[in-house]
Amino acid sequence: MSDNIFEGLDEYLPVDDTIFKDKKPLDHRFLPENLPHRKNQITAIARYWVEALKGTTPSNITIYGKTGTGKTAAAKFAKEQLIDASKDKPVFIRVEYVRCTDFNTEYQVLTHLCQRLGRDVPSRGWTKGEIVNAFRDILRRNAFGRNLILIVILDEVDILLEKDGDGLLYTLTRTDNIAILSISNYLNFKQFIKPRVASSLMDKEIVFPPYDAEQLADILEERSELAFFEDTLEDSVIPLCSAMAAKEEGDARYALDLLESAGDIAIDNGFDKVLGKFVREAKDVIEYNKVKDVVITLPTQQQRVLAAILKLTQEGEEITSGKLFESYKEISKGDAVTYRRIFDFVNELEMLGIISTNTVSKGRAKGRTNIISLQIDTDLLEENLYNLL
DNA sequence: CCTCCACTGGAACCAAGGGCAG
DNA sequence: CTGCCCTTGGTTCCAGTGGAGG
Numbered sequence: 358m359s360d361n362i363f364e365g366l367d368e369y370l371p372v373d374d375t376i377f378k379d380k381k382p383l384d385h386r387f388l389p390e391n392l393p394h395r396k397n398q399i400t401a402i403a404r405y406w407v408e409a410l411k412g413t414t415p416s417n418i419t420i421y422g423k424t425g426t427g428k429t430a431a432a433k434f435a436k437e438q439l440i441d442a443s444k445d446k447p448v449f450i451r452v453e454y455v456r457c458t459d460f461n462t463e464y465q466v467l468t469h470l471c472q473r474l475g476r477d478v479p480s481r482g483w484t485k486g487e488i489v490n491a492f493r494d495i496l497r498r499n500a501f502g503r504n505l506i507l508i509v510i511l512d513e514v515d516i517l518l519e520k521d522g523d524g525l526l527y528t529l530t531r532t533d534n535i536a537i538l539s540i541s542n543y544l545n546f547k548q549f550i551k552p553r554v555a556s557s558l559m560d561k562e563i564v565f566p567p568y569d570a571e572q573l574a575d576i577l578e579e580r581s582e583l584a585f586f587e588d589t590l591e592d593s594v595i596p597l598c599s600a601m602a603a604k605e606e607g608d609a610r611y612a613l614d615l616l617e618s619a620g621d622i623a624i625d626n627g628f629d630k631v632l633g634k635f636v637r638e639a640k641d642v643i644e645y646n647k648v649k650d651v652v653i654t655l656p657t658q659q660q661r662v663l664a665a666i667l668k669l670t671q672e673g674e675e676i677t678s679g680k681l682f683e684s685y686k687e688i689s690k691g692d693a694v695t696y697r698r699i700f701d702f703v704n705e706l707e708m709l710g711i712i713s714t715n716t717v718s719k720g721r722a723k724g725r726t727n728i729i730s731l732q733i734d735t736d737l738l739e740e741n742l743y744n745l746l
Numbered sequence: 747c748c749t750c751c752a753c754t755g756g757a758a759c760c761a762a763g764g765g766c767a768g
Numbered sequence: 769c770t771g772c773c774c775t776t777g778g779t780t781c782c783a784g785t786g787g788a789g790g
Contacts (some may be wrong), residue, residue, distance in 0.1 A: 397772080462776080464775065464776090464777080465775095465776095479764065480763095480764085480767065480775090481763060481764045481766090481773085481774075481775055482763080482765035482766080482774055482775075483765070483766095483773085483777080484773080484774055484776070485774090485775085487774090506749090654763080658779095662768080677752090678752065679752080694779070694780090695777095695779075695780055695781085696752095697753095697754085697779090697780070697782095698778090698779065698780080700753065700754075701754095702754090716749095716753080716786095716787095717787095718752090718786075718787045718788045718789080719751095719788075719789075725751065725752045725753060725785095725786070725787065725788090726749090726751085726752055727752080727753080
């Protein structure tokens with residue numbers, strides 16, 4: 358018998374969608390054919406990069422902008438265009454995109470770049486110096502026959518700089534034929550760059566302002582044509598999504614998320630049209646999932662800290678670091694980490710927006726302390742931390 | 747302005763994963 | 769195979785700092 362076990366199981370496939378034509382355009386990683394309202398920024402990049410087509414190394418560029426302002430998309434778009442434009446030119450240009458959240462030390466980025474350029478190097482074991490040499494060797498030797506110009510896009514550089522310092526930038530700026538495009542969420546990331554590197558970085562800056570509601574609407578309009586079947590969106594849906602996202606600092610990613618979740622909610626409720634009220638529901642769903650995601654992916658020790666905060670909050674106590682540590686020790690039952698470490702955890706939790714802290718000094722007798730308060734719903738926390746309490 | 751104590755930055759340590767010379 | 773050196777991610781240890789009540 359040659360019956361295949363996958364035969365006749367069509368009924369288990371999801372039913373054909375009556376709302377979504379294709380969800381991909383709603384993903385923030387989707388790269389559309391044009392990026393509305395980012396012409397200026399993209400041409401700014403192109404004006405610097407055009408030098409590469411003439412065979413000279415372009416200036417270094419830094420892009421600033423909050424999340425969801427199209428930084429990554431613009432950089433990737435420029436990358437595609439540059440590669441395309443270089444096809445019939447006597448130059449060899451490589452553009453490598455590196456997300457510094459994935460490769461967050463100098464060593465890792467250089468290893469990654471070497472591998473991308475066809476040189477197999479170990480991900481551990483070598484000294485930093487050996488990796489740097491291997492990397493420079495590739496560029497020096499014109500390994501690709503013609504003069505190679507390498508453009509490195511460092512997305513979310515601030516992460517790398519904070520963690521590993523400016524060593525990578527130092528190495529890259531001191532290697533010939535390399536141009537850097539760094540992308541940062543924060544304007545102040547240069548505090549991590551030492552003067553000796555800053556002076557050789559000599560970068561040009563491009564700012565990506567937040568989108569306003571109208572611009573967001575244009576973006577959603579364009580994407581929704583690709584993503585939804587005709588007449589499946591109530592007229593109020595797109596204006597609602599854009600208005601809500603405009604309030605969230607003009608975050609296009611958030612606007613797209615809202616639109617997609619609203620569609621999902623419509624399907625779940627058996628509708629074949631997305632109504633305005635689903636957008637409002639979508640907002641809650643997204644918030645909920647975001648927090649849940651953060652909480653459950655937290656390392657155990659940090660979950661315990663959070664559980665301790667939750668417990669104290671429920672007991673109605675004002676939470677100081679000292680009390681928190683006591684409560685934390687109780688929850689960890691012996692497997693506890695030092696007081697010092699808790700401070701780092703608290704800071705990280707604050708960074709994630711889960712808690713807020715307020716340092717007050719109570720003078721001679723009490724010294725300084727942090728007053729910690731929870732910023733999210735206690736029920737939601739309880740649901741996800743029940744195993745620790 | 748002193749002082750106390752929670753906070754903070756940095757060094758140092760540890761275990762795990764890996765390369766390389768001998 | 770063995771010993772030694774490397775990075776990484778987590779931690780602990782210790783010596784400062786800062787700020788308002790005294």
